[in-house]
Amino acid sequence: MAFEGLTERLQNAMKTLRGKGKVSQSDLRATMREIRLALLEADVNFQVVRDFVKTVEERANGAKVLEGLNPSQQIVKIVDEELTKTMGEEAVPLNKAEKIPTIIMMSGLQGAGKTTTAGKLALKLKNEQNARPLLIADDIYRPAAIDQLQTVGQQIDVPVFSLGTDVDPVEIAKRGVEQAKQDHNDYVIIDTAGRLQIDEKLMDELSHIKDAVEPNEILLVIDAMTGQNAVATAEGFNKTLDVTGVVLTKLDGDTRGGAALSIRAVTQKPIKFVGQGEKMSDLDVFYPDRMASRILG
Ligand code: GDP
Numbered sequence: 001m002a003f004e005g006l007t008e009r010l011q012n013a014m015k016t017l018r019g020k021g022k023v024s025q026s027d028l029r030a031t032m033r034e035i036r037l038a039l040l041e042a043d044v045n046f047q048v049v050r051d052f053v054k055t056v057e058e059r060a061n062g063a064k065v066l067e068g069l070n071p072s073q074q075i076v077k078i079v080d081e082e083l084t085k086t087m088g089e090e091a092v093p094l095n096k097a098e099k100i101p102t103i104i105m106m107s108g109l110q111g112a113g114k115t116t117t118a119g120k121l122a123l124k125l126k127n128e129q130n131a132r133p134l135l136i137a138d139d140i141y142r143p144a145a146i147d148q149l150q151t152v153g154q155q156i157d158v159p160v161f162s163l164g165t166d167v168d169p170v171e172i173a174k175r176g177v178e179q180a181k182q183d184h185n186d187y188v189i190i191d192t193a194g195r196l197q198i199d200e201k202l203m204d205e206l207s208h209i210k211d212a213v214e215p216n217e218i219l220l221v222i223d224a225m226t227g228q229n230a231v232a233t234a235e236g237f238n239k240t241l242d243v244t245g246v247v248l249t250k251l252d253g254d255t256r257g258g259a260a261l262s263i264r265a266v267t268q269k270p271i272k273f274v275g276q277g278e279k280m281s282d283l284d285v286f287y288p289d290r291m292a293s294r295i296l297g
Contacts, residue, residue, distance in 0.1 A: 001254055002254060003255070003257045006295060009042075010297075013038055014076055017031055017071065039053075042256040045265070047266075052083075052086055056082050059078045060074075081292075083261070084291075087261065087264050087291055088264045089288055090288065091285050091288070094217055104218075105173075106221055107220050107221065107241060109195065109196065109198070109223070110194035114221045115191050116249070116275070117249060118149065119280055120275065125186075126156070133186070134187070135149055135160045137162040138173055138192050139169075140193065146162050146165070152280070161175075161176040161179050198237070219243065219245050219272065220238065221246075221249060222247065222249065222263065223250050224248045224249060230259035230263065246263055246264075247283075248273075251275065257295060264288075271286040273286055
């Protein structure tokens with residue numbers, strides 16, 4: 001289960017405060033030490049942990065929480081609020097073009113869940129907004145990727161634009177968008193190629209696609225299971241592409257929590273959706289406050 005270890009450790013850290021009419025400075029310090037270790041063990045970025053602990057401690061001291069009523073409850077509330085803030089405070093909706101189609105470009109490493117998420121997102125838009133999306137198969141390096149997207153398209157009854165593997169991806173993206181304009185599709189979702197790790201060629205190609213079609217939304221798909229690497233990957237993609245949002249996948253797995261808690265703070269880009277399963281319906285809007293509650297258990 002996701003966050004299992006983190007939830008347990010955070011609960012234990014705060015348990016010692018429970019029932020105390022008054023919380024001393026040393027009680028608070030001991031609790032904060034435990035919270036810090038819990039976050040580090042969950043693979044949360046070091047700087048994010050430091051800022052988090054500092055803010056919680058300052059707030060606990062500043063508002064005379066320690067001498068007030070129910071200090072432990074108030075500290076739990078502060079931790080909850082600061083976890084929420086770390087993850088971005090509010091849900092951030094998809095960007096939308098003034099004139100259709102809204103162009104969404106998916107990016108990320110191979111295996112992160114781009115193709116699956118492209119399909120999930122198309123289905124979500126279809127179901128919730130009655131939209132008519134067009135999927136574009138722009139990963140020409142793995143022939144299986146095109147088949148995979150076509151299978152997804154059939155499954156959710158969404159058309160897939162493909163020019164096979166012999167056309168330049170920039171050209172495919174441009175022609176796909178042209179097709180969408182002709183057909184009055186309201187969304188275009190471009191499934192781009194990934195690599196096992198960030199390399200210059202991949203980034204150049206993504207930059208060129210970006211320049212050619214000027215997406216309204218560049219979603220970076222990140223595998224939540226990859227912890228600190230997820231954050232490094234996010235920084236790399238964001239530096240080149242200036243992404244507009246993040247999708248965190250595989251939150252149904254036993255991720256420790258590091259990616260969910262670090263990505264927003266490190267990249268300053270909102271997590272917009274979370275993938276919570278392999279089925280096409282397993283994509284949810286990311287609500288930082290609900291995620292904080294889930295982490296606290
Ligand atoms: P891509 O290479 O980035 O296009 O990744 P794929 O879309 O092919 O996904 C790689 C694997 O991850 C596939 O087996 C997907 O079913 C799986 N996957 C994607 N998103 C999720 C998710 O949210 N939860 C789970 N459990 N698996 C996922």
